[in-house]
Amino acid sequence: MAEAVVSVAAATLAKLLLEEGVYWSDVKDKVEELKTELIRMQCFLTDAGAWQSELATVKQGVAEMKDLAYAAQDIIEKYAHTVATRKGGGVQKTMKRCCCILDEGIAVRGVGLKIDAFKTKISNLETSFRNNFIRESIIVGKLSPLNASQRNERQTFPRLDHDKERKCLVILDDIWNVETWNSLSHLFPNKDTSSKVLLTSRNKEVPQSVDPRGFLHELQCLNKGRSQELLEKIAISRKEDPVTKTYMDKFGKKMIRYCGGLPLAITILGKVLATKQTQEEWEKVLKHVKSHLYEEKDLLEVNKVLALSYNDLPSNLKACFLYLGHFPRNFEIPTKEVIQMWMGEGFLSQIQHGGTRNDTMEEDVGERYIRELEQRFMVQVGKRGSLGRIKTCRIHDLMQYCCQSKVQDEKFLHTIDVFSMKQHEVSNGNIRRLSIISESGNNSLEVRSVLHLLHPCDLSYFKGSRFKKLKSARVLHLENFKNTNGKLPKDIGCLIHLKYLSLKNSHINKVPSSIGNLWGLEILDLRSNCMRVPNVFKNMKKLKHLYLPYDYWVWPVWAKLELANLCHLQTLVNVQHTNIQISRELKFNCLQVLQVRTNNQVLQVTSNKRAQVAIQKLVSCSPDMNKLSLRVFIKKLPSQFSPNLAKLTLCETGLENDPMPTLERLSNLKILRLLSQSFKGKKMVCSKRGFLQLKSLVLCHLKRLEEWTVEEGALLSLCTLEIEDCKKLETIPDGLSFITTLQELKIINMLLSFKESLDEGGPDFDKVQHVKSSMEQKFLLYFNS
Numbered sequence: 001m002a003e004a005v006v007s008v009a010a011a012t013l014a015k016l017l018l019e020e021g022v023y024w025s026d027v028k029d030k031v032e033e034l035k036t037e038l039i040r041m042q043c044f045l046t047d048a049g050a051w052q053s054e055l056a057t058v059k060q061g062v063a064e065m066k067d068l069a070y071a072a073q074d075i076i077e078k079y080a081h082t083v084a085t086r087k088g089g090g091v092q093k094t095m096k097r098c099c100c101i102l103d104e105g106i107a108v109r110g111v112g113l114k115i116d117a118f119k120t121k122i123s124n125l126e127t128s129f130r131n132n133f134i135r136e137s138i139i140v141g142k143l144s145p146l147n148a149s150q151r152n153e154r155q156t157f158p159r160l161d162h163d164k165e166r167k168c169l170v171i172l173d174d175i176w177n178v179e180t181w182n183s184l185s186h187l188f189p190n191k192d193t194s195s196k197v198l199l200t201s202r203n204k205e206v207p208q209s210v211d212p213r214g215f216l217h218e219l220q221c222l223n224k225g226r227s228q229e230l231l232e233k234i235a236i237s238r239k240e241d242p243v244t245k246t247y248m249d250k251f252g253k254k255m256i257r258y259c260g261g262l263p264l265a266i267t268i269l270g271k272v273l274a275t276k277q278t279q280e281e282w283e284k285v286l287k288h289v290k291s292h293l294y295e296e297k298d299l300l301e302v303n304k305v306l307a308l309s310y311n312d313l314p315s316n317l318k319a320c321f322l323y324l325g326h327f328p329r330n331f332e333i334p335t336k337e338v339i340q341m342w343m344g345e346g347f348l349s350q351i352q353h354g355g356t357r358n359d360t361m362e363e364d365v366g367e368r369y370i371r372e373l374e375q376r377f378m379v380q381v382g383k384r385g386s387l388g389r390i391k392t393c394r395i396h397d398l399m400q401y402c403c404q405s406k407v408q409d410e411k412f413l414h415t416i417d418v419f420s421m422k423q424h425e426v427s428n429g430n431i432r433r434l435s436i437i438s439e440s441g442n443n444s445l446e447v448r449s450v451l452h453l454l455h456p457c458d459l460s461y462f463k464g465s466r467f468k469k470l471k472s473a474r475v476l477h478l479e480n481f482k483n484t485n486g487k488l489p490k491d492i493g494c495l496i497h498l499k500y501l502s503l504k505n506s507h508i509n510k511v512p513s514s515i516g517n518l519w520g521l522e523i524l525d526l527r528s529n530c531m532r533v534p535n536v537f538k539n540m541k542k543l544k545h546l547y548l549p550y551d552y553w554v555w556p557v558w559a560k561l562e563l564a565n566l567c568h569l570q571t572l573v574n575v576q577h578t579n580i581q582i583s584r585e586l587k588f589n590c591l592q593v594l595q596v597r598t599n600n601q602v603l604q605v606t607s608n609k610r611a612q613v614a615i616q617k618l619v620s621c622s623p624d625m626n627k628l629s630l631r632v633f634i635k636k637l638p639s640q641f642s643p644n645l646a647k648l649t650l651c652e653t654g655l656e657n658d659p660m661p662t663l664e665r666l667s668n669l670k671i672l673r674l675l676s677q678s679f680k681g682k683k684m685v686c687s688k689r690g691f692l693q694l695k696s697l698v699l700c701h702l703k704r705l706e707e708w709t710v711e712e713g714a715l716l717s718l719c720t721l722e723i724e725d726c727k728k729l730e731t732i733p734d735g736l737s738f739i740t741t742l743q744e745l746k747i748i749n750m751l752l753s754f755k756e757s758l759d760e761g762g763p764d765f766d767k768v769q770h771v772k773s774s775m776e777q778k779f780l781l782y783f784n785s
Helices: 001-020 027-049 055-088 091-099 102-141 146-154 178-187 205-210 223-235 241-261 263-273 279-287 289-295 295-312 315-326 336-347 362-375 397-410 489-493 513-517 608-620 734-740 752-758 766-771
Strands: 168-170 196-199 392-394 414-417 433-437 447-452 473-478 500-502 523-525 530-534 544-547 551-555 571-575 595-596 627-631 649-650 671-674 683-686 697-701 707-710 718-725 744-747
Touching: 001 027, 001 055, 001 315, 027 055, 027 523, 055 102, 178 205, 196 205, 205 414, 205 551, 223 433, 241 263, 263 279, 263 397, 279 289, 295 397, 315 336, 315 362, 315 433, 336 362, 336 447, 336 473, 336 500, 336 523, 336 734, 362 392, 473 752, 489 513, 513 530, 707 734, 734 766, 744 752, 752 766
Parallel strands: 168 196, 414 433, 433 447, 447 473, 473 500, 500 523, 523 544, 530 551, 544 571, 571 595, 595 627, 627 649, 649 671, 671 697, 683 707, 697 718, 718 744
Antiparallel strands: none
């Protein structure tokens, strides 16, 4: 883990030099030297990671290196913020720069001296660490190179010479990675042989690389029935006393849910129950079932096995995995939000990880990390999006136990859980990250991230001027945050290192202008019901993702939001076209996601002509947009869309003409959602060769739609179709019978006659029979009429 921290610090310096190099002429050489020292430190820690050590001196040295890396990053980023806010054009900035030039000279000299001190400390620490590491490893003999033993084991495999007359089954257990298989594959020729190789792995990438056409069996957690069967086999199969069976029926079913379907946990519980004879003993196990699962010596061995998966992770993925320790047990973790938190921490630096033209955004790297953790079975998929993207994930109880133990070992995170009134004891000086589960009145801590989760509560910790105590914070997630006066404290502007700030679903209704001081902020989430927003975003030039409140007004009242300076903006959500400055020069070259909505109170009274012009400008100034959502009364579609558009949602747009002839020409459109009052006409037509890439189509609350025609050759890639509350639609299109890709059909809140027409023997049954009869596809009908 230490090498990940150092890697982030080095990548941060490289990023600052690249983006703000013009401001760094006075200390550029010293920063480059510090970056080089950090890279050397990272290499040393990576080499040291190849040895398994429990030596106290080694652990202490690693901890000191992490602290040095954190401190170096803080100093450089603070200097960058100070200099960047002073330099620039304009009379006021010029005067300010002249007035502050002496202070700036002192600051340059100060940061130079601090960098020299850091370099000396790093050098001394490396020398001391290396000497102690080598000396104690020889004397104590506690270190052994992991890779050497692996190489010795690999050399023991005999070559499998092929014979057509002879065949065999070779079983290889626990192949960790593709490289391991590559080193063994020459022993198993796959030509002219009937022999088979069966291998197990914790990594999905391995079987896919060994043979993409091979049979892949993914082990799943046991269901309740199989779990009960296994528990009975281990706990009572050798007992002839019928009373024991009654104990199993009475108590075992209650215990089994704590195992989460994991055979290892069931085995541990079964071994415990096998030694219990009386009802009192069984009741005691039920009462303390968690402690039996999580404190038994057998589980310590299980934890060691699970820890092997963690140890095998690349350093950058280790930090990402441990970050999931912020979330409580059985929590559905929203992947988009956690990826953005990783961004705020610097775990997904482009410079650190590189990337091609199609993989340059940090979110792409983050999604790849989520998939890799899922492929290694370290997280479980919760919900998937329409196109298969992982929307939520969770961690199995035992893997979370492993995660929490590593979190404590690394002093990576401090958790306050007021539901169980537990918190991990760790000295305040070592706390880097704080996760608050509900209410807390803790004293101030110097942390890099604060996550407040679950229920709304009044956090006394954040009353008054407490944010200034969190000056090192990079991530501040205050979802469901409640403040008695509804105001976000002004000293939020003191958090100059902040990269991520979320007030999602909070009780905050006024954001202070001091938020404009957050020069380095990259993600800002203000999604709540009603909020006053200051016109200060023009100063926050590094913003990549801006989520505005659902309803908001701009302060001062005569102003409109100025966003033209946000050249890195990739996401803009809940923007109101009436509250944004739209000039001819407006250009969002990086924008990927745009959601435009109108305040509920002015939805139908706004001038649709003015709205059309504004929407057209917003759409046309974003050439790379792939997701667009419009909730504004415009009557007419924009004349031009981004050719990359993959998802389009229309709601309350009041379109008078059939939108299909225009939309079916969008060659990359995969998801189309026509929601409430988006179309006010009576007839829609999907023509031949239209919507060739569309995977998902939703028609919802189109009150006037009477006829929908799908010509043969249209919608040839459609997988999911949902029709809801379109009560004037009399029948399903004939053209659906030609769509062989259709896997899921949802009919919700439609007339009974519509339902009956799709039943077997009904006039429209033949149109959906191919969906209904496919064994590999789903046919779902929901009726709430």
